Amino acid sequence: MNIITICKKELNSYFRSPIAYGVMGFFALVTGYFFYAAVVFFVNRSLEAAMQGQSQPMNVDEWVVRNVLSNISVVCLFLIPMMTMRIFAEEKRTGTIELLVTSPLHDFEIIIGKWLGALTLYACLLGLSAVNMLTLYAYGTPDWRPLAVGYLGLLLQGGALLAVGTFISSTTKNQIVAGVAGFCVCLLLWVLDWVSSFEASALNKVISYLSVVSHFESFSKGVIDSKDVIYYISMIVLGLFLTARSMESMRWRA
Amino acid sequence: MIKVEGLTKRYARHVAVDHISFEVTKGQIVGFLGPNGAGKTTTMRMLTCFMPPTEGSAEVAGFDVQQNPMEVKRRIGYLPETPPVYPEMEVAEYLDFVARIKNIPKAGRQQRINQVMERCAVADVRNKEIGKLSKGYRQRVGLAQAIIHNPDVLILDEPTAGLDPHQIMETRDLIKELAGEHTIILSTHILPEVEQICERVVIIAKGKLVATDTVENLTRGLRGAEIVALEVMGGDESVIRERLERIAGVSKVTLKEPAGGPAHGMLRLTIEGDKAQNVRPELARAIVESGWQLNELHGMSMSLEEIFLELTGDKTEVSADAAEAPGAAL
Numbered sequence: 001m002n003i004i005t006i007c008k009k010e011l012n013s014y015f016r017s018p019i020a021y022g023v024m025g026f027f028a029l030v031t032g033y034f035f036y037a038a039v040v041f042f043v044n045r046s047l048e049a050a051m052q053g054q055s056q057p058m059n060v061d062e063w064v065v066r067n068v069l070s071n072i073s074v075v076c077l078f079l080i081p082m083m084t085m086r087i088f089a090e091e092k093r094t095g096t097i098e099l100l101v102t103s104p105l106h107d108f109e110i111i112i113g114k115w116l117g118a119l120t121l122y123a124c125l126l127g128l129s130a131v132n133m134l135t136l137y138a139y140g141t142p143d144w145r146p147l148a149v150g151y152l153g154l155l156l157q158g159g160a161l162l163a164v165g166t167f168i169s170s171t172t173k174n175q176i177v178a179g180v181a182g183f184c185v186c187l188l189l190w191v192l193d194w195v196s197s198f199e200a201s202a203l204n205k206v207i208s209y210l211s212v213v214s215h216f217e218s219f220s221k222g223v224i225d226s227k228d229v230i231y232y233i234s235m236i237v238l239g240l241f242l243t244a245r246s247m248e249s250m251r252w253r254a
Numbered sequence: 255m256i257k258v259e260g261l262t263k264r265y266a267r268h269v270a271v272d273h274i275s276f277e278v279t280k281g282q283i284v285g286f287l288g289p290n291g292a293g294k295t296t297t298m299r300m301l302t303c304f305m306p307p308t309e310g311s312a313e314v315a316g317f318d319v320q321q322n323p324m325e326v327k328r329r330i331g332y333l334p335e336t337p338p339v340y341p342e343m344e345v346a347e348y349l350d351f352v353a354r355i356k357n358i359p360k361a362g363r364q365q366r367i368n369q370v371m372e373r374c375a376v377a378d379v380r381n382k383e384i385g386k387l388s389k390g391y392r393q394r395v396g397l398a399q400a401i402i403h404n405p406d407v408l409i410l411d412e413p414t415a416g417l418d419p420h421q422i423m424e425t426r427d428l429i430k431e432l433a434g435e436h437t438i439i440l441s442t443h444i445l446p447e448v449e450q451i452c453e454r455v456v457i458i459a460k461g462k463l464v465a466t467d468t469v470e471n472l473t474r475g476l477r478g479a480e481i482v483a484l485e486v487m488g489g490d491e492s493v494i495r496e497r498l499e500r501i502a503g504v505s506k507v508t509l510k511e512p513a514g515g516p517a518h519g520m521l522r523l524t525i526e527g528d529k530a531q532n533v534r535p536e537l538a539r540a541i542v543e544s545g546w547q548l549n550e551l552h553g554m555s556m557s558l559e560e561i562f563l564e565l566t567g568d569k570t571e572v573s574a575d576a577a578e579a580p581g582a583a584l
Contacts, residue, residue: 005354009340016342099338099399102302103355104327251305253265 002105006113007120010087014121019086023079023121028128034071035132038064060142061222065133069150069220072129073213076158077190079125081182083118084165088243089178092170092250101251111243115159115166122158126151146222153219156232157212161186163239170246189213255280255407255437256301260310263296270296272461273310278454280406283433285452286441287562293461294441295335298409301439302332315406328357331405331436335412337396341385345376345395348384349402356403366402374398374428390421397428401436408432410440414447426451445562457565464565472561482534483510484523485550486541491521497540498523503531520549 014020042063049058091097100110130151136142164185169178189212196208208214212235215228256278263271271293278284286294300307301314303323311318317325340348349367358366371377374394379387384395393413400408413429414422429438429451442448448455449469457464465472486494491509498507506526527533534551541548 002355005351009351013340013342094338094341095334095336096338096340098299098302098304098332098334099352100355102304102327102330102332103352104324104357105355106324 002109003113003116006100006105006110007116010114010117011120014083014117019082020121020124023082024125024128027075027079027125030075031068031072031129032132034068034075035064035129038067039136060136060140061146064136065142065147065150066220068129068132069154070216072126073154073157073216073220074190076122076125076154077161077186077212078183080122080158080161080165081179081186083121084162084169084182085175085179086169087114087118087166087178088170088247089172089175092173093175097250101247107244107247108240111166111240111247115162115240118162118166119155119159122162123155126154126158143222149222149224150220152224153216153228156219156229156236157216160212160232160235160239161189163236163243164189165239167239167242167246170243170250186212255282255315256439257313258297258301258310259312261297261300261307261312262309263293263300263305264308269461271300271307271458274458274461274463275310276456276463276466278437278439280437281433282454283429283438283440283452284454284456285448286439286456286458287443287445287448288441288458288464289443292458294458295411297458298332298411298439298441302330302409303327304332328403329406331400331403331408333396333400333408333410333413335415337392338399339384339392339395341383343384344381345384345387346371346380348395349398352399353402358403366404370398370402373401373431375424390417390424393417393421393425394428397425397432401432404435406437408436408438410438412442413440414442414444422447457562459565465561480527480533481554482525482527482537483550483552483554484525484537484541484548485520486523487520487547487549489519489521489544489546494521494523494541494544494546497544498525498537501533501536501540503528503533503536524554 042058042060045063046058088097091100101107133147165178165182168182168185169175172178172181189210191211192207193211193214195204196211196214198204209231212232215231218225218228258277259275261271261274262269274293274297286297288294296305299305300319301312303319303326306320311320313319314326315329317329319326340351343351346367349370350363353363353367368377371380374397376391376394376398379391384392387395397410397413400410410429414425417425426447429440432438440451452469454466454468455472456466484498495507495509498504504525504527508524508526510522510524525533525537534553538548538551
C-alpha cells in the first residue's frame, strides 16, 4: 500500500534526525512537569478539604486529568510546527519531490502518507504523556472514559493542526519559513478563543468558533460533542485538500 | 517509443519550450543538447509527467502524458539533475523504498534491488548512508533508482554534471551499457559527450528545436569544406602562404599562432579546401619540394561543437559552458 510506504518513510526520517528526539524529550519534560504540578496541587487541596470536613471526595478526573490534558493541548500548538515544517519543504529543496511525483503515485497518497507519518509521531508523544496518567491508577481509580475521550480530542486537534502545517510546508522550499508561518498560524488559532470573553456578539462567536482550543474544552471534560468532532475533521480535510491544490500549482509553475 | 508534438511550456513571462516536435524509436540513445536555460529540463519534466504541457502532446510508449500519466510514470525512469536521494537513508534501504513506490511486487523485489546495485556498482556501499557518499556514488544510486523498475524509457538530466573526469567516464560507460535494454534520452551541454554516447541528437536553443538528426548526418551535412591543419618549419610566412594558396582547390589559408608564440620559425596553418578535391597530397608535395620542413598534416572533421555554434549562432554561451565543464576534452 503506497500510503503506508510513504508513512513509514516519513517516520523513518523523523527518527533518523534529531527532530523526533528533541520534540519527544521536550514534550516528556513539559508534560511531566504539568502532571507533577497538577497532582501536588490536587493532593494539597484534598488535604485542605478533608481538614475542613468536606465529606465529598475530590474528583481526580476533574482536577488532574482535565488540567493536564488542557495544558498538553496548548503545548502541542508549539510542537506541531516543528514536526510539519520539513514535511514538504525539505523534499522540494533537495529535489526528492521529483522522485515522488514522477513515480506511479497519486498526489493524495503522498499527502495522506506524509500526514499519517506526522500523526504517528504525534501519537507517540501522546503515548509518552499517557505514562504519567497511568501512574494515577496505582493510587486511585480514576474513570478511564474521560481520559480516553480527552486523548481522542488531542489526537483530533493534533491531526487538524498537522494538516494545516502540512499545507504551509507545501507552499515553500524553506523549512524555517514553514516553521515560523506554522507557528504563527497555530498561535493565532489559539488566541482566537480569547475574544469570546469580551462580548457575545455574532462576530465574536464566529471568531471563537474558529479557535482550535475552544473545541478541545468539551473533550477535556470527557464529552464528545459532534460539533467539535466536525470542526476538527473538516479542518483536516481542508488542510489536506489545500495541500493537494498547492502540489498541483507547484507542478504548473515549477 | 517517444513521440513529442508541438510541445510548449509557457510561463507568465516567458516561453520555456516552444512547439518542439521529435520522435525517438525504441532502443535509441538520444542526446538532448542545448546551452543552459534552453528548455532541456522543462521538456524532460513534461515527458516524466512532473509538469503538464501548456500546449501540444507527448506520448511515451503509446500513452499520453496528460491522459494516462500513471501508465507513463510506470514506464519511465527519471534521473533529475540532482539525484533525488534521501541523505539520511542507507543505499539498500533507499532502493527498497523506491522499489515499493514503483510498485515492484514483493516477490523478486529484493533480488531486483541486488541486481541494480550490482549493475550500477553501488553494492559495496549498500549499508552506507547516502549523505556520506561521494558525488559519483550518489549519481550511481540515482541511476539505480531510475532503472529499478526496468522502465522502457530512461530520462537522464545532465547525468555527468559535477562529476570528476574519472566518474564521468564510468557514468558514460554505464549509460552505454544500459542502452541495449532501454530507450534513453539524456540531456547535456557538453558536446563531446553526445558524440561519444548518442546515436541521435536533438538540439534546442531558447526553447526552440534547432536540429534533430544522427550525429554523422549533422557532421556531414554541415561541412562544406575540408579543413586541414599544417605545421611547417623553415620558411617565411608570406612565401609559404603564397605558395599554398596557389594549389588547386585551396580556398583559404589562415595562420594559427602556436601556443606560447612562434617558436623556431614554426608555423601552424589551417587550410580550407574543396571537399571534392583531395588537397592533402598536393599540399605535402608543395611544401617538400620548396625545401621546407613538414612537421604535421592532418584533416580535421567539423566537431559537433562547431555545428552547434553554426546552428544556434550563440558563440559566447557555448564556449563558456565548454570551459567550465571538467573532463570535456575539447
